[in-house]
Amino acid sequence: MEIITGFFVGGKDRDTKHFGGKMNRVGLFKFAILSLLIFSIITVSSSVQAEEASIPPVLYDTSYICPGGSIFDTLAFNANSLDDPSVELKITDGPGTLEVERFFDVDTIKGYYSYVPETEGTVTVTYMVVNRFLDSLYFIYNYTTIYTDSGSVVSIEDQNFSSVACDLNSARDLQIEATGDNFVFNLLSGIGSIDPTTGMLTYEPDTSGTFEFLVEVYNGCNSDTALITDQVHLNT
Numbered sequence: 001m002e003i004i005t006g007f008f009v010g011g012k013d014r015d016t017k018h019f020g021g022k023m024n025r026v027g028l029f030k031f032a033i034l035s036l037l038i039f040s041i042i043t044v045s046s047s048v049q050a051e052e053a054s055i056p057p058v059l060y061d062t063s064y065i066c067p068g069g070s071i072f073d074t075l076a077f078n079a080n081s082l083d084d085p086s087v088e089l090k091i092t093d094g095p096g097t098l099e100v101e102r103f104f105d106v107d108t109i110k111g112y113y114s115y116v117p118e119t120e121g122t123v124t125v126t127y128m129v130v131n132r133f134l135d136s137l138y139f140i141y142n143y144t145t146i147y148t149d150s151g152s153v154v155s156i157e158d159q160n161f162s163s164v165a166c167d168l169n170s171a172r173d174l175q176i177e178a179t180g181d182n183f184v185f186n187l188l189s190g191i192g193s194i195d196p197t198t199g200m201l202t203y204e205p206d207t208s209g210t211f212e213f214l215v216e217v218y219n220g221c222n223s224d225t226a227l228i229t230d231q232v233h234l235n236t
Contacts, residue, residue: 056126056138062150065117066221071114071143080107081132090136094125117145148220154180156217156224162231165205174201174230176215183219190214190228201228208234 063071079087082102089111091098092154103110109129117123122144130136156178163172172192174198176185184196190213192203205211213228 016064056079056140058140058142060142060144062144062146064146067147068116069221070114070116072144073141073143075113077129078107079109079131082107082109084132086130086134087132089127089129092126092128095123096125098127115143120145120147133217147189152181152184152219152222154178154217154219154222154224156215156226158227158229160229160231162233163201164233164235165208166235168205168207168232171202171204172230172232175199175230176201176226176228178217178224178226180217180219180222183217186216186218188214188216188225205230205232208232 002100050107061071061073065071074126075089077089081087082104087109089098089100089109091113096113097225099112100116101110101112111127113125115123115125122142125143126138127141128136128138156176159176161174176194178185178199185194185199186196187194190203190211192201193211194201194215199215201213201215203211203213209232211230211232213230214225215228216223216225
């Protein structure tokens with residue numbers, strides 16, 4: 001009988017950055033537990049052995065994500081005759097979608113699993129892989145979702161500053177204010193720099209006039225931006 005072997009690469013997706021990445025202004029954090037399972041379908045003569053061999057293996061994976069984020073998994077199996085339509089990998093029970101891709105040069109069939117949990121908790125997904133002789137193997141995956149502490153809303157409002165300077169050789173320090181938890185500041189546009197922790201924006205004006213800065217606050221899940229203006233008047 002043909003041997004089917006397979007392995008799991010937990011938490012990997014082809015196109016999405018998971019750790020600290022953003023997706024439609026919703027960051028996506030994932031700490032996946034990598035699992036490796038190698039199995040085979042073999043002919044057994046004993047009914048007891050056959051019963052034991054038919055028990056589906058159970059795997060576990062925990063994902064730490066933002067509310068509204070997705071969990072991902074990649075599964076791969078070695079299989080011959082991939083051009084045979086009877087060779088397949090699919091979900092037989094449980095939520096989510098599985099996109100299947102065949103790699104004929106390395107005799108491998110892969111499945112890319114994705115799911116958007118509505119709440120925290122555990123969902124159970126049953127997969128089935130079938131070879132060209134219609135031998136099938138089932139396995140069960142329990143995916144647990146835990147929301148990160150970064151799911152709170154962060155906010156920053158437009159802010160205006162002004163000053164009278166005797167010369168244009170000294171640095172300006174602007175204290176930018178924002179609300180929320182565990183966020184960092186990021187200067188998206190404008191000269192100078194901003195301290196990511198304190199929000200102190202520092203720059204050196206090279207002329208009198210109005211200077212504009214676009215500042216973002218981001219906590220790993222949510223973000224907000226604001227326009228900061230500083231009017232500098234030279235006292236001559």
